[in-house]
Amino acid sequence: MFDNLQDKLERSFKVLKGHGQITEINVAETMKEVRRSLLDADVNFKIAKQFTESLKEKALGQDVLNSLSPGQLLVKITHDELAELMGGEKADFNIQGNPATILMAGLQGSGKTTHSAKLANFLKNKKGKNPLLVACDVYRPAAIDQLHVLGEQLGIEVYSERENKNPVEIAKNSIAHARSNGFNVVIVDTAGRLAIDKDMMDEIANIKKTISPQETLFVVDSMTGQDAVNTAKEFNERLDFEGVILTKLDGDTRGGAALSIKAVVQKPIKFIGTGEKMEALDEFYPSRMADRILGMGDVVSLVERAQEQFDEKEARKLQKKIAKDQFNFNDFLSQIQQIKKMGSIKDLAGMIPGMGKAMKNVDIDDDAFKGIEAIIHSMTPDERESPHIINGSRKKRIAKGSGTDVQEVNRLIKQFGETRKMMKLMSNKGNMMKMMSQMGGMPKMR
Amino acid sequence: MAFFGLFSKEKKERLDQGLEKSRQSVFSKISRALVGKSKVDDEVLDELEEILITSDVGVDTTLRIIERIEQRVSKDKYTSTSELNKVLREEIVALLEESNTEDGGFNIPDSPDPYVIMVVGVNGVGKTTTIGKLAHQFKQAGKSVVLGASDTFRAAAVDQLKIWSERVGVPIVTQGMGADPASVAFDTLASSKAKGTDVVIIDTAGRLHNKVNLMNELEKIRNVMQKVIPNAPHEVLLVLDASTGQNAMEQAKQFTKVTEVTAMALTKLDGTAKGGVVIGISDQLKIPVKYIGVGEQINDLQAFNRSEFVDSLFKDQD
Numbered sequence: 085m086f087d088n089l090q091d092k093l094e095r096s097f098k099v100l101k102g103h104g105q106i107t108e109i110n111v112a113e114t115m116k117e118v119r120r121s122l123l124d125a126d127v128n129f130k131i132a133k134q135f136t137e138s139l140k141e142k143a144l145g146q147d148v149l150n151s152l153s154p155g156q157l158l159v160k161i162t163h164d165e166l167a168e169l170m171g172g173e174k175a176d177f178n179i180q181g182n183p184a185t186i187l188m189a190g191l192q193g194s195g196k197t198t199h200s201a202k203l204a205n206f207l208k209n210k211k212g213k214n215p216l217l218v219a220c221d222v223y224r225p226a227a228i229d230q231l232h233v234l235g236e237q238l239g240i241e242v243y244s245e246r247e248n249k250n251p252v253e254i255a256k257n258s259i260a261h262a263r264s265n266g267f268n269v270v271i272v273d274t275a276g277r278l279a280i281d282k283d284m285m286d287e288i289a290n291i292k293k294t295i296s297p298q299e300t301l302f303v304v305d306s307m308t309g310q311d312a313v314n315t316a317k318e319f320n321e322r323l324d325f326e327g328v329i330l331t332k333l334d335g336d337t338r339g340g341a342a343l344s345i346k347a348v349v350q351k352p353i354k355f356i357g358t359g360e361k362m363e364a365l366d367e368f369y370p371s372r373m374a375d376r377i378l379g380m381g382d383v384v385s386l387v388e389r390a391q392e393q394f395d396e397k398e399a400r401k402l403q404k405k406i407a408k409d410q411f412n413f414n415d416f417l418s419q420i421q422q423i424k425k426m427g428s429i430k431d432l433a434g435m436i437p438g439m440g441k442a443m444k445n446v447d448i449d450d451d452a453f454k455g456i457e458a459i460i461h462s463m464t465p466d467e468r469e470s471p472h473i474i475n476g477s478r479k480k481r482i483a484k485g486s487g488t489d490v491q492e493v494n495r496l497i498k499q500f501g502e503t504r505k506m507m508k509l510m511s512n513k514g515n516m517m518k519m520m521s522q523m524g525g526m527p528k529m530r
Numbered sequence: 531m532a533f534f535g536l537f538s539k540e541k542k543e544r545l546d547q548g549l550e551k552s553r554q555s556v557f558s559k560i561s562r563a564l565v566g567k568s569k570v571d572d573e574v575l576d577e578l579e580e581i582l583i584t585s586d587v588g589v590d591t592t593l594r595i596i597e598r599i600e601q602r603v604s605k606d607k608y609t610s611t612s613e614l615n616k617v618l619r620e621e622i623v624a625l626l627e628e629s630n631t632e633d634g635g636f637n638i639p640d641s642p643d644p645y646v647i648m649v650v651g652v653n654g655v656g657k658t659t660t661i662g663k664l665a666h667q668f669k670q671a672g673k674s675v676v677l678g679a680s681d682t683f684r685a686a687a688v689d690q691l692k693i694w695s696e697r698v699g700v701p702i703v704t705q706g707m708g709a710d711p712a713s714v715a716f717d718t719l720a721s722s723k724a725k726g727t728d729v730v731i732i733d734t735a736g737r738l739h740n741k742v743n744l745m746n747e748l749e750k751i752r753n754v755m756q757k758v759i760p761n762a763p764h765e766v767l768l769v770l771d772a773s774t775g776q777n778a779m780e781q782a783k784q785f786t787k788v789t790e791v792t793a794m795a796l797t798k799l800d801g802t803a804k805g806g807v808v809i810g811i812s813d814q815l816k817i818p819v820k821y822i823g824v825g826e827q828i829n830d831l832q833a834f835n836r837s838e839f840v841d842s843l844f845k846d847q848d
Contacts, residue, residue, distance in 0.1 A: 120589060123583060123589050124589055124776055125776070126775030126776055126777070128584070129580055129583045129584045130580075130584075191773065191798075192654070192656065192798060193653070193654025193655060193656055193771060193798075194654060195653070195654055197685075223826075224690070225658075225662075225689070225690045225693035225694060225697075226686040226687075226689035226690035226692075226693055227686075227690075229685070229686035229689045229690075230684070230685040230686035230687075230689075230690075231685075232686075233685035233686050233707070234685050237685075278798075278800065305654065305771070305773075305774075307652070307771075307774045307775060307777040307778075308773055308774065308775060309586040309773060309774055309775025309776065309778075309807065310583070310584045310585065310586050310775060311586070311773050312773075312775075315773075332652070332653060332654075332738065334738060334740075334741075335652065335738040335739070335740055335777065336738075336739070336740045336777070336780055337775075337777040337780075338776075338777075340775070341775065360653075360683075
């Protein structure tokens with residue numbers, strides 16, 4: 085699915101190449117791909133549609149930065165919009181109260197019991213709280229045992245009433261128990277229930293009314309499909325929950341449900357579950373989730389890294405030099421250093437859509453630039469400025485100084501000449517990305 | 531066992547009830563989309579696309595269905611909207627037929643060795659519950675059943691299966707939590723073979739399909755079982771949660787890679803608007819759906835019957 089998407093994006097990038105501005109025509113194909121990728125990631129159909137429409141509005145007429153192709157810029161806009169949609173203000177987690185109470189709610193199998201325990205562990209170790217776990221799942225066989233086992237592992241007390249089949253009472257009693265025994269946070273685990281099961285929804289609404297929790301958390305499996313929207317809506321209507329825990333994100337799901345839920349109920353995602361271990365509970369980062377939903381976050385980080393390293397003034401100067409055929413070894417060296425700053429070559433190449441697959445099995449040595457740098461460093465300032473003065477005896481000296489031989493020096497000078505020619509050709513378009521990928525390819529030719 | 535034609539009236543009602551949400555929120559939309567239209571045009575097809583995608587059929591399968599309908603419409607220029615339901619239904623049945631060669635649940639052959647069913651799936655899909663219900667069905671059909679508690683990882687998983695074994699009234703083999711799951715499977719098979727048990731069902735821990743080590747463990751369980759009964763497991767039942775989205779495809783692919791999944795059970799169909807996931811999975815994966823879970827009670831597991839299932843989805847419009 086992933087490779088597929090990247091291939092398609094690359095194709096739509098091709099359509100976009102060479103345009104200085106994002107227009108109605110060049111945006112259509114990319115929007116189609118973005119929408120498709122959102123649907124593949126389980127973002128709700130309606131939300132995907134709304135999102136691509138508002139995205140198009142935003143993107144139309146934007147000038148394309150010199151260093152980016154329109155396609156890449158679009159991806160970046162998409163990513164930023166997604167992150168914005170999921171982020172908003174940073175969500176507080178309210179554990180003030182005596183005791184503070186947290187109510188866990190969700191469908192069967194979403195991970196409520198596991199995450200009740202993870203949350204208790206988090207509050208104990210990271211927030212210095214003294215939590216009490218409460219087993220209110222009186223229906224699923226051995227659910228109470230499960231919480232007891234986890235509590236024992238973590239050294240956290242679990243409150244349960246095995247003979248009592250009334251979860252509202254158990255929850256109520258647990259608060260009294262917490263008060264008299266000095267627990268300052270109470271986490272109430274409940275049975276999984278379907279949003280359409282009226283009796284069960286009444287029950288959890290009653291629990292909420294009885295204990296008035298500081299935080300009611302909706303626990304949802306990140307692999308949930310299109311129905312996530314309806315479920316979240318129905319739970320929110322009954323419980324008006326404070327936030328969401330997104331579980332099982334250590335799988336390979338793209339997790340579009342997160343976006344759908346956020347868009348529909350406007351409640352923040354507060355935690356994510358990222359593994360089977362009790363420590364595998366993280367706070368939520370909208371930007372990372374945006375990467376994941378798009379399945380093309382690599383392009384985004386490539387663009388960002390290029391932007392970070394790329395000084396626009398420098399670039400303009402360089403372009404002039406190239407146009408006048410004055411590109412020299414000093415510029416060459418600084419280009420190499422810029423690329424190196426961006427990360428390992430293999431990583432960088434892998435980030436370019438379509439390249440990833442091709443590069444998968446190619447082993448690129450990150451030291452590939454070392455020889456080139458050594459040779460350039462062995463040149464005198466004059467030689468670097470004016471490469472044409474390098475004659476036979478200078479070559480011998482350079483080879484000696486860099487620990488290479490004359491053939492290698494020759495090869496570099498030849499490559500340099502070719503690069504210079506190529507750059508001049510490309511400078512008309514000013515496509516920095518292309519230039520860099522060309523240069524990245526150089527050491528491979530050696 | 532309930533085979534073709536043995537779908538009792540009571541069962542059918544249960545299925546209808548269980549799928550009520552699917553029907554109401556998905557396929558009844560089709561009728562609504564068609565109000566005031568007499569011909570199948572692009573707008574109708576767009577509506578149809580939305581309906582299929584929102585029921586988790588998946589983009590690929592949706593496009594395939596739409597394409598097939600488009601072809602039929604263009605061949606037969608005056609397809610009216612009233613015929614669309616019929617056409618759509620035929621297409622869906624056709625897709626289901628491609629992977630479901632025969633209706634009904636597992637067919638237990640007469641054999642001296644136990645028929646071994648290994649149950650696999652990601653976390654929280656309902657493996658243990660499905661095993662309880664399945665054991666009940668086999669027992670009702672007069673088979674002797676033994677359960678093997680090879681989920682030794684998740685807290686209290688063994689207890690949960692034990693409670694099911696008591697509820698159903700079938701023996702269980704356990705070594706407690708933290709034991710080697712392959713060793714539990716070995717014990718279960720060895721003792722069942724000695725006793726001449728008809729059916730053995732092995733529970734396994736939920737695992738995400740991208741965790742290589744855990745997936746390899748399944749292979750090990752499989753290999754160890756073959757030391758007792760050479761062609762065990764006879765069935766590898768992949769349990770999928772019906773509310774799962776497109777990741778269900780990945781799950782099925784990865785589990786099939788390591789364990790050669792022979793059949794699927796789709797759980798929690800009672801709570802979701804997503805009966806459609808059955809269609810997408812059948813189309814993309816070509817693995818038969820054998821069982822569907824439509825409720826929390828012990829009887830709420832049914833042998834999958836494609837025409838009953840499709841009937842149920844379309845019932846409102848007939």
